[in-house]
Amino acid sequence: MKKELQSFEAEVDLSVYPLEAVQAAAYTFYDDCYCKISRIKGTEKAVVTIKAKEAGTELSEDVFFNELLHSTLRFRLSEKNQTIRERVVIQALSAAAGGQKEKTSEHGEEADVLLEQEIEKLLKEAESGSYKTDPLDISVPWEDKNAENKKNKTKN
C-alpha cells in the first residue's frame, strides 16, 4: 500500500518571529522536505508549508516551532552582538594570520610576563598560606553574617 507523504502548514506571527528566522527554521527541513513560505496579504503573518519528499519521513510542527525559537534567538543575538562579534573575529583571525606581528609579540610578551608574575605571587601566597582564602566571605552564609551583626547591635 502506498504511504501518504506527511506534510503540515504552520501559521507564523511575524511580529513575534522575524522572517529571517522563519526562513532559517524552514531550511532545517530542506534535506528531507519541500518548503514553501508565503505572506498572508494584509496581515503580519506568514504560512510555512513543509512537505516530505519521501514516504516514511516523520514530520512534526512542534519540531518546526522549536527550530523557529532557536533561529529567532540566534538572529536576535547576532544582531545585538554584531559589533563585538565582528571585532573579536577580526582580531582573532588577524592575530592568527600574523597581520599584527609586532603588536602580537609585544602584547603576547606583556601578557606572558603578567601571567608569570601572577603565578609567582599566587604560588608564594599559597606556599606561605598567608593569603585570604575567602576575602569576600563567600563561604559564610549571609544569614550567619547577619546574625553576627544583629548580635553586635543588641550588645551595643
Place this chain on the structure above:
Amino acid sequence: MQKTRKTKQKTDKNLPSDIPAGNAGYFRFKELDGKYLLTNDVGHYIFLSRTDFGKFVSGKIPADSEKGKALAENGFINIPGEVSVHGDKNPEPDFMLNAMASQWLSKKNFLLHAPSLHIIVLTRRCNLACVYCHANAGMQGGTDMTKATARKVLDTIFSCPSRGITIELQGGEPTLNWPVLTYIVTEARERAVKTGKNVVLSLVSNLSTLTDDKVEFLRLNKVSVCTSLDGHRALHSKNRPFALNSEKSSYDYAVKGIKALRKAFAEEKYSGDALLTVTRHSLGKAKQIINDYKRLKMESIFIRFLNPYGSAKEKWEETGYSPEEFLKFYKEALSYIIELNLSGEYSIIEHTARILLCKIFRKTDPGYVDLRSPCGAAIGQIAYNYDGSVYTCDEGRMLAAMGDETFCIGKAGKDDYNKLISSPVAKCVVTASLADLQPACSSCVYQPYCGVCPVLNYSEHGDLFMHGMNYRCRIYSGIFDYLFTLMKDKKILKLFREWAVRK
C-alpha cells in the same frame, strides 16, 4: 557579549545610601544550592542570598554594606569616585568600565596570539583497539606520514607567526612511525634554533613500543610524553585491548613505560601525566581507579568524558553514557581526590577541575583551546593528518577519519599558512564558536569560563551552532555547578586556589 551599561555620573556628595538598580553592570545568574551565583563578562563571581539578590536587582542594597562593597569590587555595580574594581579608588566616571575592559582583554589574551598548538598525526596505525577511539585507528597500512609530507608540515608550522609553538605528535600510535617521528623532532629542534622560536615537543603514546633507546631519544630531545591510564589492570585492558593479541595487557606496558619515563626524566620531576577516559565500564569504579593512580604514585589525573563523534558514536551503546551518569562518576572521583588531598594522605591534582578553576580564579586564560570563546580551532590549534591535509582542530581531523572533510582547511605544501588561516572554513568555525551567539550560552552563568565546540555541534545537529544544551554543555555545566558548590567549604576553596596557580 553585552556591554556593561554606562551609568550617569554621581559625585561623592550625592552618593545614595542604596545603589540604584541602574548602576548594575551586565551580569548572568543562577540559583545554586540555595544561593544566587552571579558572574560578569570578566569572570568575577559572587554569591548572594535570595534576599540580597532581590535587594540588588531592585536597587535596594546599601552602598556601604559588605555586600554592596563586594559587588562594586567585583564590577557588578558602578559607584564612580567611591569604590572601583579591586579596591582602586578613582574619580573617573568611566574608571570601572576601563578597568573591566582591561580585565576582559587579559582574560582574552589568546586573541592576540597566532595558533601555538600544532598536532601532527604521524600514522593512523595503532596496535591497540580502544573501545572509544575517535580516530578510527587500526592496523591498516598506507597511513604513515612520509618524510616529504613531514617536511611540508614543518614548513607550514614554522611559517606560523607564533613565537611559542607546541608540536604534539599523535596517531594512531605515533611511535609506530618512529623514523618520521625522529625526523620531525630533530628537524623541529634545528628549526627552532634558526628561527628563534620557542618549541615544545610532546608525544601522545600508549607506551607499548617504548624501548630504552627510544626513551633516551625522547629525553635528549626534551619530548614530554602523555599517555592514557584508564584505571586498574582489568579495566584499562578492557578499554584498551591489543588489536591482534588479546592475551597481552596494555596496562602492563603503560605502567612499565611510565616507570621508564619517570626514571629518564627524573631531573624534570616527571611523575607521569595520564589521561583517564571514562567509559561505561568505568562507572561505579571511581574510588578503585583513583586508588590505582595512588598506588602508581601519579601526581595528576585528567578525567575526560567521551565525545559522541567520530567512530566513538558507532559504539556508543557499548561504551557511552548520559551526562548525568558521567557527572555521578566525576563527583565520586573528585570528592575522593579532595578527601585524599585534604587528609594529607596523597597529593594528586585533577586537571579538568584545574582548568576550570584557572578560568575562574586567574586573570589570564590558561590556554586550554577546547574551552574558550571563540574556541581554539584554527586560531589556537591546527591539526595535520598523515597525508598532509590540514584541519581546524583535532576534533575536525577525527571527523575526517570517518570520511567527513567539513573541517579541512587545505593541504600542507599546497596551501601556504596564510591561505589556510584565511579559509572560509576557519572563519566560519571562529564565528560559530563565539559563546555570545549561542542561545543556550548567552545567558548562562558559566559563559565567562566556558566555550562551545562547533565540531561536536555539527556532529550532533548538522549545524555549527549549538542547539539547546547539548551533551558537552550538560557535562560542563554539571562540573561547574559542583565546583562552585564545593567552594563554599573554606578548606576546599584553598585547595582549589592552589590548583589554579599550578603550572
